[in-house]
Amino acid sequence: MTPTPVDIPTLLEISPQGGIEGRSRRYEKFLGDMDGVYRDEHAWQDAVGERGTDDLVYWVDDHxxxxxxxxxxxxxxxxxxxxYGEEFAVTRGHLHAVADRAELYYCLSGRGVMLLETLDGQTSAIELTPGQAVDVPGHWIHRSVNVGDEPFVTLFCYAADAGQDYGVIAEAGGMKNLVIADGDGWALAPNPDHTGYRAD
Known part of the structure; x- marks a missing residue:
């Protein structure tokens, strides 16, 4: 069987500032897409009023x-x-649709936290700086949080059949913990709106 062009090894140029030369796809999330993500709805609405719904907040390149x-x-x-109020900027976060699929995140630049939770209530928060990685096992909901003052850029890798379930967090009233400002650093705070996750 002769390989097609998509089946052959491909050189990817990966930028520490974010982005892949040779990507298959880019998707972007704007401030307007983050409705319901932050607990402090008023702070999010204030940001929309100042910056508009089309203000870019994060993007993903993949191959x-x-x-x-x-x-x-x-x-x-x-x-x-x-x-947004006390909360740091976050991605929407997800559980893989094929829940046992793992994912690796390697920090290229910036400073962030990988916020992690399981459906049965386990929690973890791992800070990442350049050169550090977190190996996220299957069955863990995960969300990136930027706790620095520059872009938080991670390189990720996961199985192509994993898929994403973005609704699991919204259905639970948000994640169990919030990552909030604490002086010059960050801290976890319980999310009083969290109602628990649905059964797997």
């Missing part, structure tokens, strides 16, 4: 060389800094 079992997706996530 897929094929679909199906055994294939990998490699990409970068670039989350711009910001605060």
């Amino acid at each position: 897929r060389y094929q679909e199906g079992p055994g294939a990998l997706i490699v990409g970068t996530s670039t989350l711009l800094p910001g605060r």
Whole structure:
């Protein structure tokens, strides 16, 4: 069988500032897309009033060389800094649709936290700076949080058949913990709106 161009090894130029030369896809999230993500709705609305709904807040570049079992997706996530009340800027976060699929995140630049939770109530928060990585096992909901003042850029890799379930967090009233400002650093605070996750 002769390989097609998408099946051959591909050189990817990965920028520490975010982005992949040779990407298959880019998707972007704007401030208007983050409705309901932050607990402090008034702070989010104030930001929309100042910056507009079309203000870019994060983007993802990825490369897929094929679909199906055994294939990998490699990409970068670039989350711009910001605060919404006490909360730091976050991505929407997800659980993989095929829940046992793991994912690796490697910090290229900036300073962030990987906020992690399981459906049965386990929690973890791992700070990442350049050169550090977190290996996220299957069955863990995960969300990137930018706790610095520059873009938080991670390189990620996961199975192409994993998919994403973005609704799981919204259905639970947000994640169990929030990452909030604490002096010059960050801290976890319980989210009083969290109602618990649905069964797997």
